[in-house]
Amino acid sequence: MAQEYVLSDLQHGKAECRLVTVERTGSAAEQHVLHDLNVTTQLRGDFAAAYTDGDNTHVHATDTQKNTVFALARKHGVSSPEELLLHLAAHWRTQPWVTGTWFGAEQAGWARLGNGHSFVRTGEATRTAWVQTWGEDTYVLAGVRDLVVLKSTGSEFHGFPRDEFTTLPETDDRILATSVTATWRYAGSGQGLAYDDCHERVRTALLDAFAHTHSLALQQTIHAMASAALDAVPEIDQIRISCPNKHHFLVDLSPFAMDNPGEVFVAADRPYGLISATLSRTGAEEPRAWAGIGG
Numbered sequence: 001m002a003q004e005y006v007l008s009d010l011q012h013g014k015a016e017c018r019l020v021t022v023e024r025t026g027s028a029a030e031q032h033v034l035h036d037l038n039v040t041t042q043l044r045g046d047f048a049a050a051y052t053d054g055d056n057t058h059v060h061a062t063d064t065q066k067n068t069v070f071a072l073a074r075k076h077g078v079s080s081p082e083e084l085l086l087h088l089a090a091h092w093r094t095q096p097w098v099t100g101t102w103f104g105a106e107q108a109g110w111a112r113l114g115n116g117h118s119f120v121r122t123g124e125a126t127r128t129a130w131v132q133t134w135g136e137d138t139y140v141l142a143g144v145r146d147l148v149v150l151k152s153t154g155s156e157f158h159g160f161p162r163d164e165f166t167t168l169p170e171t172d173d174r175i176l177a178t179s180v181t182a183t184w185r186y187a188g189s190g191q192g193l194a195y196d197d198c199h200e201r202v203r204t205a206l207l208d209a210f211a212h213t214h215s216l217a218l219q220q221t222i223h224a225m226a227s228a229a230l231d232a233v234p235e236i237d238q239i240r241i242s243c244p245n246k247h248h249f250l251v252d253l254s255p256f257a258m259d260n261p262g263e264v265f266v267a268a269d270r271p272y273g274l275i276s277a278t279l280s281r282t283g284a285e286e287p288r289a290w291a292g293i294g295g
């Protein structure tokens, strides 16, 4: 007898559409506005026949989805990654057989080089955004990744359990370094907000909290950063932060008859601690909003 299996979690779309737009003012001394995005689309819906029978009647081709990214960028412009994704969601959620959508974007930064049309890539961090719909519900999330920060003092780690496998010494002064991935969810349906401004305020809150928290654990710093973001930006309801602990170990220079009073370190790249948490306003948990969103 043939086995019965359950087919689920069907989605298809185009990953990593590299979209670059140039907003032109048309004046003689043009100040172009550049947007550099990496957009991924995913549709959920009644697509089972394509998997079971190769029947593509309901399949909105991933090529069509890619074209829609570029066409809607032309039609609406790209005022922010969130707004472009909301236009994509508004388009696709009304198409036949589509019951849900998922759109993600990463934005690379470009800084001006003075003449209005020349730019240099800023490597500091990548801005991220997601819009997803489940039936009538819309969720807008945004974030930052690869925000690399370090403090050369003001970090301790002690009081942890010791057993037969523990070798880590306790410390009251160490380097704390990490690469912050933070993702936040805008309250309610998350629409109609000043996304660039919100992004800047969250980023500032995260960096200020990192700098000004005297850290007893990276966990405590993560909590301080998340709280600072929720305090500073009422437009957001939840924030998830994930941080690798980029260990810096004091080098033993005693074989060379040298001391090392916290000045020479080896930066180890792996393994690394990996620590994360989500902080939500009370009652604001929305697990569906986070489906398919890492970090």
Ligand SMILES: O=c1[nH]c(=O)c2[nH]c(=O)[nH]c2[nH]1
Pocket (backbone or CB within 6 Å): 157, 168, 216, 217, 218, 219, 245, 273
């Ligand atoms: O801030 C830290 N948190 C940990 O959980 C941990 N574990 C570890 O080995 N070092 C650290 N540092």
